Amino acid sequence: xxxxxxxxxxxxxxxxxxxxxxxxxxxxxxxxxxxxxxxxxxxxxxxxxxxxxxxxxxxxxxxxxxxxxxxxxxxxxxxxxxxxxxxxxxxxxxxxxxxxxxxxxxxxxxxxxxxxxxxxxxxxxxxxxxxxxxxxxxxxxxxxxxxxxxxxxxxxxxxxxxxxxxxxxxxxxxxxxxxxxxxxxxxxx
Amino acid sequence: xxxxxxxxxxxxxxxxxxxxxxxxxxxxxxxxxxxxxxxxxxxxxxxxxxxxxxxxxxxxxxxxxxxxxxxxxxxxxxxxxxxxxxxxxxxxxxxxxxxxxxxxxxxxxxxxxxxxxxxxxxxxxxxxxxxxxxxxxxxxxxxxxxxxxxxxxxxxxxxxxxxxxxxxxxxxxxxxxxxxxxxxxxxxxxxxxxxxxxxxxxxxxxxxxxxxxxxxxxxxxxxxxxxxxxxxxxxxxxxxxxxxxxxxxxxxxxxxxxxxxxxxxxxxxxxxxxxxxxxxxxxxxxxxxxxxxxxxxxxxxxxxxxxxxxxxxxxxxxxxxxxxxxxxxxxxxxxxxxxxxxxxxxxxxxxxxxxxxxxxxxxxxxxxxxxxxxxxxxxxxxxxxxxxxxxxxxxxxxxxxxxxxxxxxxxxxxxxxxxxxxxxxxxxxxxxxxxxxxxxxxxxxxxxxxxxxxxxxxxxxxxxxxxxxxxxxxxxxxxxxxxxxxxxxxxxxxxxxxxxxxxxxxxxxxxxxxxxxxxxxxxxxxxxxxxxxxxxxxxxxxxxxxxxxxxxxxxxxxxxxxxxxxxxxxxxxxxxxxxxxxxxxxxxxxxxxxxxxxxxxxxxxxxxxxxxxxxxxxxxxxxxxxxxxxxxxxxxxxxxxxxxxxxxxxxxxxxxxxxxxxxxxxxxxxxxxxxxxxxxxxxxxxxxxxxxxxxxxxxxxxxxxxxxxxxxxx
Numbered sequence: 001x002x003x004x005x006x007x008x009x010x011x012x013x014x015x016x017x018x019x020x021x022x023x024x025x026x027x028x029x030x031x032x033x034x035x036x037x038x039x040x041x042x043x044x045x046x047x048x049x050x051x052x053x054x055x056x057x058x059x060x061x062x063x064x065x066x067x068x069x070x071x072x073x074x075x076x077x078x079x080x081x082x083x084x085x086x087x088x089x090x091x092x093x094x095x096x097x098x099x100x101x102x103x104x105x106x107x108x109x110x111x112x113x114x115x116x117x118x119x120x121x122x123x124x125x126x127x128x129x130x131x132x133x134x135x136x137x138x139x140x141x142x143x144x145x146x147x148x149x150x151x152x153x154x155x156x157x158x159x160x161x162x163x164x165x166x167x168x169x170x171x172x173x174x175x176x177x178x179x180x181x182x183x184x185x186x187x188x189x
Numbered sequence: 190x191x192x193x194x195x196x197x198x199x200x201x202x203x204x205x206x207x208x209x210x211x212x213x214x215x216x217x218x219x220x221x222x223x224x225x226x227x228x229x230x231x232x233x234x235x236x237x238x239x240x241x242x243x244x245x246x247x248x249x250x251x252x253x254x255x256x257x258x259x260x261x262x263x264x265x266x267x268x269x270x271x272x273x274x275x276x277x278x279x280x281x282x283x284x285x286x287x288x289x290x291x292x293x294x295x296x297x298x299x300x301x302x303x304x305x306x307x308x309x310x311x312x313x314x315x316x317x318x319x320x321x322x323x324x325x326x327x328x329x330x331x332x333x334x335x336x337x338x339x340x341x342x343x344x345x346x347x348x349x350x351x352x353x354x355x356x357x358x359x360x361x362x363x364x365x366x367x368x369x370x371x372x373x374x375x376x377x378x379x380x381x382x383x384x385x386x387x388x389x390x391x392x393x394x395x396x397x398x399x400x401x402x403x404x405x406x407x408x409x410x411x412x413x414x415x416x417x418x419x420x421x422x423x424x425x426x427x428x429x430x431x432x433x434x435x436x437x438x439x440x441x442x443x444x445x446x447x448x449x450x451x452x453x454x455x456x457x458x459x460x461x462x463x464x465x466x467x468x469x470x471x472x473x474x475x476x477x478x479x480x481x482x483x484x485x486x487x488x489x490x491x492x493x494x495x496x497x498x499x500x501x502x503x504x505x506x507x508x509x510x511x512x513x514x515x516x517x518x519x520x521x522x523x524x525x526x527x528x529x530x531x532x533x534x535x536x537x538x539x540x541x542x543x544x545x546x547x548x549x550x551x552x553x554x555x556x557x558x559x560x561x562x563x564x565x566x567x568x569x570x571x572x573x574x575x576x577x578x579x580x581x582x583x584x585x586x587x588x589x590x591x592x593x594x595x596x597x598x599x600x601x602x603x604x605x606x607x608x609x610x611x612x613x614x615x616x617x618x619x620x621x622x623x624x625x626x627x628x629x630x631x632x633x634x635x636x637x638x639x640x641x642x643x644x645x646x647x648x649x650x651x652x653x654x655x656x657x658x659x660x661x662x663x664x665x666x667x668x669x670x671x672x673x674x675x676x677x678x679x680x681x682x683x684x685x686x687x688x689x690x691x692x693x694x695x696x697x698x699x700x701x702x703x704x705x706x707x708x709x710x711x712x713x714x715x716x717x718x719x720x721x722x723x724x725x726x727x728x729x730x731x732x733x734x735x736x737x738x739x740x741x742x743x744x745x746x747x748x749x750x751x752x753x754x755x756x757x758x759x760x761x762x763x764x765x766x767x768x769x770x771x772x773x774x775x776x777x778x779x780x781x782x783x784x785x786x787x788x789x790x791x792x793x794x795x796x797x798x799x800x801x802x803x804x805x806x807x808x809x810x811x812x813x814x815x816x817x818x819x820x821x822x823x824x825x826x827x828x829x830x831x832x833x834x835x836x837x838x839x840x841x842x843x844x845x846x847x848x849x850x851x852x853x854x855x856x857x858x859x860x861x862x863x864x865x866x867x868x869x870x871x872x873x874x875x876x877x878x879x880x881x882x883x884x885x886x887x888x889x890x891x892x893x894x895x896x897x898x899x900x901x902x903x
Contacts, residue, residue, distance in 0.1 A: 040653075043649075044645075044649055045648075045649035045650070045652040045653040045656070046649075046652065047652060047653075047656045055656060055660075056653070056656075130656050130659065131652050131655040131656050131659065132655055132658070132659050133655075148651070148652070148655065150648070150652045171292075171294055172294065172296075
């Protein structure tokens with residue numbers, strides 16, 4: 001009798017909690033995978049596709065699904081470090097095939113620049129731009145909205161007349177940083 | 190609360206802020222000499238942007254003559270402050286030039302060649318301010334291009350725009366930097382004008398009380414202002430103890446009111462507005478005398494100068510002109526540092542052509558004994574010994590050594606936790622540091638990097654939004670396109686089903702096409718039925734005949750191949766090679782021709798048929814072909830062989846015709862037939878014709894190839 005009672009009590013408790021968990025899993029369901037959004041927030045949003053995915057969000061999704069974390073060239077080591085922290089994996093050096101240009105060259109931010117006299121107005125770059133930073137129309141000269149350009153250089157390859165080049169943003173007093181050359185600052189070991 | 194503050198102030202009791210330092214007083218160099226009026230320099234370099242915000246739109250062009258006080262830029266935005274011609278002259282150039290900025294970077298400047306006349310533009314002096322509305326006064330301030338002259342350069346017209354419930358208007362005359370006396374001298378000499386400026390501010394802002402804060406090391410200035418403002422009950426001159434950095438906005442507020450402006454808040458949120466005394470003077474000049482901000486008092490000081498003193502410098506005056514006027518001892522010495530701003534917060538200028546701007550209050554030219562650190566290229570930084578003196582003197586109550594470590598480690602999140610943004614760059618920590626660590630420089634680098642990171646984050650966010658928007662748009666366009674196609678298809682169907690005359694016409698056309706296809710099929714069937722019969726006949730043929738036919742076929746194939754190869758190798762189809770091929774071909778066909786006459790006949794018929802076939806797109810042609818085949822059936826054995834040949838030729842023609850256009854079929858069939866012609870003369874003529882055609886075609890192809898290439902490259 002006692003055993004039956006115990007089974008009954010424990011069984012009913014199990015049933016109650018089962019029902020509660022079932023209810024919670026349906027009603028408090030988390031729709032999006034938050035890790036993807038977190039990863040997406042870490043990526044530089046250049047939408048350049050250098051990682052082999054058509055944008056930052058797809059790459060974030062891929063990383064969440066176990067893709068290598070070292071494919072984001074524009075983000076560089078900082079981004080890899082952050083992703084490694086978030087995903088709890090080892091920091092990896094950036095993938096050789098995804099290194100942007102010559103590593104010895106300066107890594108100042110670049111934006112695309114259309115040499116306007118050479119532009120034939122083919123609109124191919126407009127179709128390639130992931131952030132709609134190029135304005136122009138068929139047979140009309142195109143130009144780049146510098147403030148919107150992410151420097152992904154996706155527009156360079158499609159240009160049939162090679163009139164797009166990547167130029168470094170000039171140093172102005174607005175983006176200038178106190179650097180170690182103008183003020184002697186010594187790093188102590 | 191305001192009452193108790195006022196009571197305290199009237200008793201002369203003030204609060205204190207945390208930390209602060211007492212650097213050796215160096216004001217005696219210049220404080221006892223009147224402000225000197227300088228001769229006009231030969232050229233002025235006027236930067237388009239001299240304040241926080243953005244530069245205005247240019248109103249003048251190179252070669253234009255401008256009058257004193259004439260606006261050079263136009264303000265199109267509240268954050269834009271216009272600039273004015275400090276004297277009359279001609280615009281010589283508008284180009285990039287080094288400006289008063291620690292980076293030593295260039296910015297767009299107007300180069301004004303001074304004509305020496307100093308002719309004013311027409312001025313609209315306003316003796317009675319009562320006639321002006323507040324809005325008009327603010328407009329005058331904005332048009333005069335006044336930006337905070339204490340150092341930050343915030344547009345004044347934004348600051349004086351009426352705000353609700355201003356409790357304190359604080360006039361900052363503390364001037365705590367150890368060398369600078371510009372405000373001190375201005376207060377001594379222009380106390381009435383400053384008082385008038387304060388009255389204008391009083392009218393605009395209607396504060397409960399106006400406090401003029403002056404450090405106790407400026408007794409003459411205190412006396413002058415007390416006299417000038419004695420008639421006004423609302424204004425209190427507060428004598429605050431000398432300490433650096435009393436002149437800091439938040440520090441001065443704390444001294445006077447005991448209120449601490451918390452991190453991330455602006456004084457305006459607490460009902461407090463602070464203006465520099467020089468700004469008050471400029472406001473009075475602008476509103477009463479219609480004089481825009483074109484000059485300011487600059488302290489030119491330092492032991493390296495013979496005659497250190499305060500000067501009225503036109504904005505845009507190059508630093509080297511000021512130094513010449515004040516007798517710099519060794520101007521050729523390149524190592525001689527020139528510091529713009531005070532010794533605590535100033536920066537070295539990179540070029541002696543750097544112009545004076547609205548925020549420049551001091552040019553310091555120290556001697557080697559006076560400031561040895563400014564002469565050293567290598568700094569003597571050693572390890573932090575954790576003495577904690579820096580946090581003792583920090584006026585913002587931060588932890589400078591912690592900040593320093595985090596700044597070196599580039600740990601920006603930790604820096605934000607340590608409230609780096611509250612650091613006012615006063616340099617007190619670096620001043621007391623026994624290890625000579627240039628702490629402020631580390632903070633400045635870190636601040637700049639944090640700001641850059643914030644901008645990048647903002648940009649990334651924007652890029653993300655744009656990317657998503659674009660994706661959405663492309664998706665929408667795709668759906669719209671599909672929808673359109675569907676609709677168009679539905680419309681076509683509907684049109685077909687309708688009993689309109691066009692629809693019936695279309696129907697009949699379809700029916701006719703179907704009939705033609707059927708007829709074609711029937712003729713093909715007939716051909717097929719003919720084939721076994723002819724094959725049987727072939728078996729009974731003589732060996733000679735067969736051999737000759739095979740030989741002829743091989744020769745033909747060879748000739749064709751060669752022709753093709755030649756054509757492929759030499760796309761330009763030079764006449765020589767073609768001629769060669771023609772000869773070879775002719776030889777081969779001549780070898781064959783005497784052997785079998787029947788084959789020749791067959792070829793001739795085949796030619797005719799192939800020609801017809803090429804036109805077989807029309808149903809009538811098909812009929813004719815079928816007729817032909819039927820008549821052929823009735824001919825004798827020789828004819829049968831010819832039929833086989835014809836069938837083969839037809840098949841060939843069809844094959845070719847499938848891949849090429851109708852006109853091409855004609856050519857190819859003629860080519861094949863040409864090989865088969867009997868008469869050698871005729872043959873040659875025909876071959877020549879065929880080659881000509883082939884050439885034409887090749888050229889056509891080439892042309893199209895080039896076109897295609899062109900298109901690809903486009």
